Amino acid sequence: MKKKILIFFLIFFFIFIYIFFFDKPSTIKESEVLENNKPDKSLNNSNIIENVKYFSKDAKGNEYIIEAHIGEIDQSNTNIIYLTKVTAIIKVQNSDNIIVLSDYGKYNTKNFDTIFSKNVIITYTDNKIMSDYLDFSLKRNSMIISKNVSYSNLKNVLKADNIEIDLKTKDTKIFMYEKNKKVNIKSIN
Numbered sequence: 001m002k003k004k005i006l007i008f009f010l011i012f013f014f015i016f017i018y019i020f021f022f023d024k025p026s027t028i029k030e031s032e033v034l035e036n037n038k039p040d041k042s043l044n045n046s047n048i049i050e051n052v053k054y055f056s057k058d059a060k061g062n063e064y065i066i067e068a069h070i071g072e073i074d075q076s077n078t079n080i081i082y083l084t085k086v087t088a089i090i091k092v093q094n095s096d097n098i099i100v101l102s103d104y105g106k107y108n109t110k111n112f113d114t115i116f117s118k119n120v121i122i123t124y125t126d127n128k129i130m131s132d133y134l135d136f137s138l139k140r141n142s143m144i145i146s147k148n149v150s151y152s153n154l155k156n157v158l159k160a161d162n163i164e165i166d167l168k169t170k171d172t173k174i175f176m177y178e179k180n181k182k183v184n185i186k187s188i189n
Contacts, residue, residue, distance in 0.1 A: 047073040052083065056112050056138070062167075063091040064112055064138055068105060079110040086116060090136070092167050098124040098143075100134065113137045120145070127153045129163065141168040159184040 052071035056064045068083035083105035090098040102116035116134040122145065123129075132147035143165045151158040151174070160183045164173040174183055 047075055049073070049081075052081065054107065054109065054112075058138060061093045062138070063089075065089045065091075066105070066107060066114060071107075079108055081107045081109060083107055088114065088116070088136075090167070095167075095170070096125045098122060098167075100136070102134070111137075111139055113139065127151070131163075142166055155188055157186045157188060 049071040050069065052066075052068045054064075054066050066083075066086065066088040068087070069085040070083070072082045072084075074080035074082065084103070086100070086102045086105040088100040088105075090100070092098070100116055100120065100122050102120040103118035105117070106115040108114070114134075114136045116136065118132055120131045120134045121128065122131075122134065122143070129145055129149065129151045131145045131149045133145070135144040135146075136142075143163075145163040145165070146161060149160045149163055151160070151163060158174065160174045161177045161181075162173075162175055166172075176183055
């Protein structure tokens with residue numbers, strides 16, 4: 001029995017010596033790890049999604065499809081997704097499709113409301129609206145377009161501060177914020 005205890009302590013002693021003196025962990029500087037293994041956002045952050053696509057359809061048959069190259073889920077409100085390089089198609093019953101392009105977007109997955117920003121381009125039939133901001137709401141059935149608004153069709157070019165479009169009735173309000181400024185309309189011959 002004493003031999004077994006002695007052998008056990010000798011083995012333990014040699015393992016201890018080996019680990020303590022010979023098996024030193026390699027020291028790697030944190031900067032080397034960061035430089036050689038730059039983190040991939042889509043893999044390390046679960047709130048980043050590539051090639052995002054959402055589809056919604058209401059009871060009336062209207063459809064809303066929104067796509068983006070990158071989506072980032074807001075960690076404080078998971079119903080909000082921030083989008084980059086956005087394309088949206090709005091299919092309203094008994095109407096032509098509306099296509100929206102923008103650099104950025106803020107999409108609410110719960111109510112489908114979307115804020116489009118920077119280089120916003122809206123096209124439908126022969127109409128094209130360019131701006132820096134679009135507030136789109138299926139619930140309100142409206143589009144509020146503002147900031148550097150330029151509207152053009154085959155006959156006119158228009159510059160204004162704001163355009164509001166009711167998607168259901170197609171009623172459109174075009175106006176300037178300051179009363180002393182006028183909407184600028186130029187006819188194309």
